[in-house]
Amino acid sequence: MEGFNVNTLVRESVRKLQPYSSARDEYVSDGSDMIFLDANENPFDSGVNRYPDPYQRSLKSLLAEQKAVSENQILLGNGSDEVLDLIYRAFCEPNKDNIITLPPTYGMYKVLSGINSVENKEVLLTTDFEPNVDEILKVVDANTKLIFICSPNNPTGNSFKNDGIKRLLDSFKGIVVIDEAYIDFSKDQSWISQLKKYPNLIVTQTLSKAYGLAGIRLGICYASEEIIGVLNKIKPPYNVNQLTQQRALQRVLNQDLVNQEVQQILDERTELMKALDSLEFVIKLYPTDANFVLAKVDDANKRYQQLLEKQVVVRNRSTQPLCENTLRFTVGTPEENKKLIAILKAIQ
Ligand SMILES: *Cc1c(COP(=O)(O)O)cnc(C)c1O
Numbered sequence: 001m002e003g004f005n006v007n008t009l010v011r012e013s014v015r016k017l018q019p020y021s022s023a024r025d026e027y028v029s030d031g032s033d034m035i036f037l038d039a040n041e042n043p044f045d046s047g048v049n050r051y052p053d054p055y056q057r058s059l060k061s062l063l064a065e066q067k068a069v070s071e072n073q074i075l076l077g078n079g080s081d082e083v084l085d086l087i088y089r090a091f092c093e094p095n096k097d098n099i100i101t102l103p104p105t106y107g108m109y110k111v112l113s114g115i116n117s118v119e120n121k122e123v124l125l126t127t128d129f130e131p132n133v134d135e136i137l138k139v140v141d142a143n144t145k146l147i148f149i150c151s152p153n154n155p156t157g158n159s160f161k162n163d164g165i166k167r168l169l170d171s172f173k174g175i176v177v178i179d180e181a182y183i184d185f186s187k188d189q190s191w192i193s194q195l196k197k198y199p200n201l202i203v204t205q206t207l208s209k210a211y212g213l214a215g216i217r218l219g220i221c222y223a224s225e226e227i228i229g230v231l232n233k234i235k236p237p238y239n240v241n242q243l244t245q246q247r248a249l250q251r252v253l254n255q256d257l258v259n260q261e262v263q264q265i266l267d268e269r270t271e272l273m274k275a276l277d278s279l280e281f282v283i284k285l286y287p288t289d290a291n292f293v294l295a296k297v298d299d300a301n302k303r304y305q306q307l308l309e310k311q312v313v314v315r316n317r318s319t320q321p322l323c324e325n326t327l328r329f330t331v332g333t334p335e336e337n338k339k340l341i342a343i344l345k346a347i348q
Pocket of ligand 1: 154179
């Protein structure tokens with residue numbers, strides 16, 4: 001991508017914006033004996049009486065080291081949902097610009113398009129669930145700012161082949177967002193390693209899945225320093241709270257435990273797939289690179305209800321294009337899986 005200049009893609013109002021400067025932008029405690037009388041906080045120490053670090057420096061420094069990027073290439077948000085919303089707001093002019101998504105995929109992109117009054121052009125995946133690159137490039141117009149690629153994809157579970165994604169990165173003059181919410185379950189390498197090569201690439205990740213921290217809401221965005229600079233301008237100053245920063249830091253430091261849990265989930269996934277495969281009402285299992293399995297069944301509504309009667313909640317994805325009569329099973333604990341498998345085998 002020669003001659004890429006992110007400023008030509010940024011919304012005019014954002015380009016002109018003078019960002020809010022918070023008290024903690026100017027001074028952050030370095031542990032020395034400073035007296036902070038600048039932010040109208042309650043001075044009595046409770047562990048959380050101070051505003052959090054608006055740039056989450058400790059957490060970013062650890063992530064930067066682990067992912068081999070600079071701290072200025074990271075933006076953290078209140079879940080990836082906030083990160084994705086910031087990307088829309090930075091680049092898409094409401095009622096003028098458009099974005100492209102590749103259904104069947106994560107539903108939030110479309111919702112965010114609606115919230116931000118941005119047209120969502122849709123280009124279906126091929127029947128083997130790969131991006132239809134020729135068709136995507138045909139649909140791109142002068143107002144197309146973003147293409148959202150979810151890999152491994154939710155709800156299909158597969159990772160997309162590199163060639164198609166590379167072609168998009170090479171040809172598209174806007175920004176390609178690769179949502180890697182499930183990358184920690186995948187054999188494939190993260191696209192973070194390609195950030196230097198592609199200034200039009202944004203990679204998002206989250207602590208909600210493999211890291212087991214959906215409850216604290218921590219989403220991560222990796223991109224060029226220029227793109228991160230734009231997103232920093234418009235993010236709410238204290239969008240990642242103190243408790244979240246602390247818990248995230250502990251967990252990211254304990255990488256061995258995360259890896260161990262991921263391996264256990266992958267082992268359980270193998271067991272679950274074997275069991276699903278042996279069932280008469282399961283017509284097809286789709287290849288998965290994530291912590292869930294998409295299965296085509298004879299009658300998804302019926303099987304969904306039968307499981308619900310046994311207190312098991314799965315996701316019926318049948319309304320999604322190319323996903324008729326499919327159920328999505330998240331991999332649970334070994335005990336949960338045992339129960340699920342016994343219930344599935346008893347269903348007629
Ligand atoms: C679960 C999921 C997320 C996670 O969103 P958070 O807001 O970080 O919890 C993001 N993208 C996809 C595709 C997901 O399935």
